[in-house]
Amino acid sequence: MNQRVIRIIQLLLNQEDYMTVDQIKEVVKASNKTVRMDLKTVESVCAPYNIELIRKQGTGIRMVGPDSAKLALKNKYNIEVDTNQEFSPLARQSYIALRILTATDPCKSSMLGEELYVSKATIHKDVHALRDYFKHKKLEIVSSNAGIYVKGKERHIRDCIFDYMMQNEKYNMLSELILNPDYRSTDYFIYPSIDYTDKNFYDLFNVVLETKLSLFDELSFDRMQRLLIRVFISYIRILDDCPVALSKDFMRKLENANYYHEAEIICEAIEKAYSISFNETEVHYLQVHIQSIVSDSNKTSTDTSAKVMAYQLIHGWMKQFDYPFDKDEELFSSLYRHCKPAITRLEHNIPMENTLLPIIKNQFRNTFLITKDCCKVIERNFGYVISDDEIGYLTLHLVAALDREKKKLNVLLISENSVGVNKFLQQRINDLVPYMNISRIIDVRSYRDEDLSEYDLFLSTTSATIITDKSVVKISPILDEADILKLNTVGYEHFKEKNNPSQYTKEKS
Structure with a gap:
């Protein structure tokens, strides 16, 4: 439950007389609008306890109900206060950041401390920790x-x-809120430091989605959700009378650009539903964000820049790897489609959070560093600053291209069984172990006379097989579940070693 709501419950529980919204506002340091929204939440919390909020015109609000019910509510409140004390430093800093970013008035450190149940000194430390990130922005x-x-x-x-x-x-x-058509609002504050509940998000998202614009069909779910959040932020900033500003030259460039009509339809739908006004600048601002996440197939200059960017990346990768990536049509096509909206983001310094970045840096560390190095050429040629988030997405295109070229392990099967059993075993391994290809089967009596240098791995149905300086994996003739698990584990390690991108990169001076 939102800490401010808890404070209002405490106020009304300890107050026998009526309190006005203005009096509550002064205590909790929030706007009249926020307090009225919070009071709806208070009512829903009190209802199961048979406690009512009585409103008297011109006098205020009072909490009415049995003393036993008030005591039970107070006990519940105390428990909830304890649970709200478990804010980690990062969670506190996120709370403070959103609070000061969305507040219409300066926030007192003492009030932030009360909301987060920490000292003023802790708030000052958290604010200090936020300064570098804000400066970066x-x-x-x-x-x-x-x-x-x-x-x-x-x-x-x-x-x-x-x-x-x-x-x-x-x-x-x-x-x-977007995926569940049967979602039922609980007036829950998804972001505790933003004065909007799940219902506020749900209602606005539906207003936008009910426009049934075809652009939503072009977007992945993640990108659509990002766009909806951008729209929501514009909506709440307009409500708080915080208009955005764009230069006249930039506005002129946007007049004939794509997605103005879509931005206008979204803004008109919100205006109708909420009786607010989006001026021309706000419409163009939304247009830019739509452009930043949707491929713009009609914008020639973007097309050309996207092709140049894709080619420069591919040639950069070709210098690092011993492989002709310029022959990979699928790589160029996917990279080109990514670069078109990316250019709009880079031109207008629009961030795109990459939630997969930690995984990418960990799992594809070498490939990420190579891509980051290649992006330096693009930064020099285009004048952009390419974030790690964007580089992470570009890395995935390279990973996909490398995966397409990865070679299965060339495996020799050494067996003591009949031809029929061997064929059965060969098919089972090829079907169930994706990293391996049984290219040849030989009898256990003749493997010592074979040239074994061309094979990556050896499988044998007998423990009597010994190959000096080579790995031999013992399996059963029918390949049971334990064998499949073992082969996939062993096979994957050998497969990674064989296809390690660092083996194909050229030594740097």
Whole structure:
């Protein structure tokens, strides 16, 4: 439960007289709108305890119910307070970041401390830890007598809000709002420091999706969700009277660009549903973000730049690997499709969070570093700064190309069984162990006379097979489940060694 809601429950539980929304607002340091939204949550929490919120026109609000019920609610509240104390440093910093980014007034460190159940000193340490990241986003965290606030251009503030929403562990909860047609709102604050509940997200997402624009069919689910979050951020910033600014030259360039009509339809749908107004700049701002994640097949300049970028990457990889990647049509096609929206992101400094980046860096470390090195040429030629998130996605295209060229292990099967059993065993291994190919089967009595240098691995149905300085794996003639597991484990290690990209990279001076 949101900490502010808990504070309101505590206020009303300990107050016999009526309290006005303004009085509650002053205590919890929130807007009238936020307090009224919180009071709806308070009502739903109180309902199971037969406690009501009585509203009296011109007087205020009072909590009414049996004393035993109030005591039970108070006990529950105390338990919930304890659970809310378990904020990790990163979770606290994410909370503070979103709070100061979306607040309309400076946030007092004392109030942030009360919300997070930590000292003012801890809040100051967390804010200090945030400063470098905000600086990287071209924003400044200002601490003054009035409180803590963020200084910078509105588009950078929106980008930073987007980043923290994407990085937050609650991000995945938004997927259910989109995917589950039977979703039932609980007025839950998905992001505790943002004054909007799951219902607010759900309602706005549906308003946008009900436009049934064809562009949604072009997007993967992840990209569609990213676009919906961008729209939501624009919506809440307009509500808080925080307009975005774009230069006149940039606006003129966008007049004949793609996706203006789609952006306009989305904005009109929100205007109709919420009685707010998107000015022309806001429509163009949304248009840019649609362009950044949708391939723009009609924009010639982007087409040309995307082709050049794809070719430069491919030739960079060719210098690093002993393989003609320029002959791989599938690599160029997939890379070109990625580079088209990527160029829009890079041109306008639009971040794209790569949730797979830690896995990519760990599992494909060498390939990632090679791609990062190749991107330096693109940065020089185009004047872009390419983030690790973007490089991570480019790395996956190279990984896919390398996978297409990976060679199975050339395996010799040494057997003491009949031809029929051997054929059965050969087919089983080829079908069930994807890393291996049984290219030849020989009798156990003749393997010593064979040239074994061309084989990567040896399998034998008898423990009597001994090959000096070579690995021999003992299996049963019928290949049971234990054998399959063993072969896949052993085979994968040999397969990785045989196809290790570092073996094909040229030595650097």
